[in-house]
Amino acid sequence: MNKQLNIYVFDGSFEGLLCAVFEWFERKPGQVILKTTDTYQPDAFSPSLVIHSEERKSARVWAGLQKRLAAAWIRILYCSYLSEQEEVYTSLFEFCCYLFSNPPGAEKNYGNTHVLNLSQAARKVEREKHRMKAFIRFQHTADGIFYCGIDPDFNVLPLIITHFKNRYADQQWIIYDIKRHYGLYYDLEKVENIEIDFKVQKQAIITSSAVLSTKEELYAVLWKDYFKSTNIPSRKNTRLHTQHVPKRYWKYLTEKQL
Structure with a gap:
């Protein structure tokens, strides 16, 4: 040979x-x-x-x-x-x-x-798939679609389709991988791949306030207040927390945008 x-x-x-x-x-x-x-x-x-x-x-x-x-x-x-x-x-x-x-x-x-x-x-x-399932937070846009931009280390979108289709079966949503330039769109019946032309990549993760619904800001405030009220400062363990929720995922979490 x-x-x-x-x-x-x-x-x-x-x-x-x-x-x-x-x-x-x-x-x-x-x-x-x-x-x-x-x-x-x-x-x-x-x-x-x-x-x-x-x-x-x-x-x-x-x-x-x-x-x-x-x-x-x-x-x-x-x-x-x-x-x-x-x-x-x-x-x-x-x-x-x-x-x-x-x-x-x-x-x-x-x-x-x-x-x-x-x-x-x-x-x-x-x-990485499990972390995406746990840390994805949708934002409600003005056209009624729930959106989340992500940039995972690996191409995990094919692995999370069934989970989000079953869990959020009653609402339209988009999960977009800005690193790989494609996403998933659920129209209440089926999930299909889509591509979006973002002029500024950073806007893909955190949706601009101009395209959010009027209720989204209220939702965010209520969630942050709930997070603060349930947090016990004396029991704060930053090292343990970052082991379970690494800092690179914080950009997805509403409660971290304080």
Whole structure:
């Protein structure tokens, strides 16, 4: 087998990553590093192959993974992909090749670097998902839609759709990821992806008062008063508090805008 390092360049999609696995088994080129088209820099010493996403190829690899893996591990694969880290993309690729090249149960071998990497990456993404579910605070806009802008470390919007659709089924809402320039819009029937052109990015997290409903300011004042009244200064433990509510999430919380 050729030991030369090869670079596979894909479009960053999950389907493209699965197609890279398909191409590896077709060609068996040796060691491969994955790069997305956005970050790839030509290397004179390492041959590269551009991976084209094809539904037939990705569907075949996906079907094979579903046959070999339990639902919990399918979830790990998807969550680790949502981390959007290139080193995790390579671990996903290597894990799939490792899985198909070994007897059933290979995913339980945590001595394998890529098995461990995926587990750790998925755990971080799941933690970020739980924090978004806990810390998102909607603002009521003048057109009756509840809005919240976020900038999570990982692409967790696909993981929180069901939670917010079920919890806020009786109101229209938008959760917008300003870092990735897309969001979720619920119209009382379905959730769909949307894109908004924000001229000033900072306004995406805290909505301008010009577009808020007249009641929103009252809601904010009442909530802040409630927060103050339930807070016991003598029992304040800032260190413990920041462990449970890291400061980078404070910008979402109405009670922190004092």
